[in-house]
Amino acid sequence: MAQEAIQKSRVIVWFRDDLRLHDNPTVHAAATKVKTKQAAEVVPVYCFDPRHFGTTPYGSKKTGDYRAKFLLESVQDLKQNLKSIGSDLLIHMGRPEDALAELANVEQKTTILLQTQITSEELNVEAKVKRAVKGKAQCESVWGHTLYHPEDVPYKLDMSDLPDTFTPARHKIEQHAQVRAALPTPQQGELPLPEGLPKAMLECNPQAVEDLNAVVPKGSQQLSTQELNEHAVHRFTGGESEALARLKYYLWDTDLLASYFQTRNGMLGGDYSTKFSPWLAHGNLSARTIYHEIKKYESERKANKSTYWVIFELLWRDYFRFFTQKHGNKLFAEYGITGKKLRWSEDPQAFQRWKDGQTGLPLVDANMRELKQTGFMSNRGRQNVASYLVLDMGVDWRKGADWFETVLQDYDVCSNWGNWVAAAGLTGGRINHFNITKQSKDYDLEGEYVKTWIPELKDVSSKRIHEPWLMSQSEQQQFGVSIGQDYPAPIPSSQLVRPHGSPEGGRNPGGGRGRGRGGKRGHGRGGRQNDRHRTQPRGEYERFG
Template sequence: MIKTALVWFKTDLRIGDNETLVKAIAQSKEVIPVYCFDESHFETTEHGFKKTGSFRAQFLLESLQDLDVKLRELGSGLRIVQGKPEVEIPKLVQEYKVQKVFAKREVAFEEKQTEKKVELELFKLRCEFETVSTSTLYHAEDLPFSIKDIPDVFTNFRKKTEKDATIRNPFEAPTKINSPAIPAIDLPTLEALGVTKTTIDSRAVLPFKGGESQAIQRLQHYFYDTQCLSSYKETRNGMVGRDYSSKFSPWLALGCISPRFIYAEIKKYEKQFGANDSTYWLVFELLWRDFFRFMFKKYQTKFFLYEGIKSEKVNSKSLNEKLLSQWMNGTTPSDFINANMIELQLTGFMSNRGRQNVASYFCNELNMDWRVGAAYFEEQLIDYDVCSNWGNWAYLAGVGNDPRGHRYFNIEKQAMDYDKKKVFRNLWLKD
């Protein structure tokens, strides 16, 4: 048993099913929960967009506030620092004489680099560093293949995983945390983070608010209050309203709720209301999240390259500022694309159907470098998740995991199929 452990929270902003926290409590006499505002997350990328836009920054602040409240109920609290994690975390290790740091394990390139830098600095201080895999439905160790042998086609991955692997039970939330006195939470303002405050448009599918409490409330609403889960498969391609899909993605992206917790709730729901294609389909969608995360483990930096994980180049490297501006601002010749892009700009959210169409339009009709589109989504999306975003964009650009090669959406046909009466377009295109 060590005296003091530090838990470095990142995109696992929850108390429930958080193995990192559970391990730290089990192995130490006192725990210091910490969140570091990594200055690199608020920089402008090489594509000219901010890494974190207004909606996600606001959602992050709300999530941290909620986490602090939950930690204080257990006798602890959240210490906030700002700067480079490899500088700030070691400083706290020295301040509190920490013997071990626990953190969520990363898979994407930049996040891995930061993790390595922190580990190196902790090694110099003779402080242990343990990372724990907390983001997926299936644990990497339980997969029926090694990471390098994971099938590149989702269907093959899914079938074998469902047949040969089991999903672990979620961890119980701790009931008490021993901590030294943690000062009252001191969150930076949006301005201090270099982000302009924006209010979510009233037409938004949901007034998204960050935090584990809100995530559980949303699950309660979607599963038990409305039983919308039972018709999820039929409605999931919707575009208007709060309940056509689960809308869990912003909370999943910041780890305010875990896929395993959701899975356990689906199983409970099925016992109460019956299992059907729809209850399974939500698990199927969670598996897609896993798949992209494991693909990032397998291919590392390749998902950020123009040719993706393919060797032959299929899309264009060109960039036309005028066309890019029309796409971003919803002033293209296509009213269906415009409505989706205006929704994204004013709310930080877009339906799955919309995302596939605007990405296809960007890559195929405008024929521009897909990575610029992905980088714009990174700034705008309230539910940005590095693996899902870049994995999906590469997929639609024909340089990712799509077994059919270049996938092309007929935008007019899609608009007819999914917005026949123009309800969605009229909602977003009216002045």
């Protein structure tokens, strides 16, 4: 390449859900182009796209207040980290196709580097960008989301031969694939920033959630800063600095990693699980970095079932991305992958009761209130509330997935819609219909979690806390709560709409059987836990499939 052309070549790094510098394949590709003299300058950019702040098909904010805050902090942290190596982050309050067209200069050969996306909304935006920069720049996608690189797993690149259940896929991947090494974090001067960049983007630096209202489309709900509830499991702050600090905390500072298997079904407090998910979802933390840090921990401190199990969970995350690659938009379709036609409830109140934590089922309500007031819910909670909404209340599962998309701080398109379509029993695998009352007793025996989020029930005895509708009038008086007035009675079993039919033994307001998951209880850090292994012949708990 002629010297002049090299000097002028520009790389734009278009950040989206890969907001970090460590082990970032897109950033690494940019630094490599500079090192190998294929490019002379690197322009990092992030766009607050109005399409992410509109209204969902079911009328909620596309991005809720808690996630908006987390996203803003992630962008601020990235800007700070880029500055610390002599670069900067350009921020555009508007559509990426406009910003990128402005940054792609006809005078220069321009390459736009972006993390590969596989879902339709993201690909539609990419198509618009490609049209806008036609003749000025070319786009190069780089894979970056997963622990295992799709080229390394023993399936076709389009994942058409991926099994529709997790376990066989996991076994084969673990047997045949290796996790690649993490990529180095760019150092001072490795991402040279050109002069003369648009001032508006260089100086744009939104500080508060309210500043993002500049991109909320007309007619959509405005964003506002929320006070975090005192019972929130964690005070999440976005950005890779906090993500790496959490990784250090969970492994090296506290050794929590070594007891993850025993604690992971908890619902109270910050330490029962890793809480990596919001950082993973925003790309603040790389799954590979977690993996290699765990391997280091295993060789320097200890290796046990718990240390492996976090990697196992990261494989679930990979699985849902590969599963999405295989099935495309079926992930979002009413009847999912199977196409099995289900009959949904026509009760207009049902969905609202669920969203507000007013179903009368304490475990469901506590979890739904936690979600609304903090933007987080444990995995145990997510499975129960999803099962109850779809398999007992008979509400179209997409409404639940849509609400989670709004509220979750860790919303990830593949993990969310994948888990939901599976919970709805529309992937062809086993249907996990939970007996909510039994789950409540198994995982919150004393009702500590339920009472944290449902103050109306705070004085109810542990005997009645899981089924408050069974309290006599005198018990209600004794415990200071009137069922039907202070706290709702559950929807009677006869009025539940069970789209897959009524499960055996499921004639109570709390739902189905729980699929034999009530094994002997063990004691864990997060309270009493089910020892799931005693009831799972295949030696692992199937979250899906």
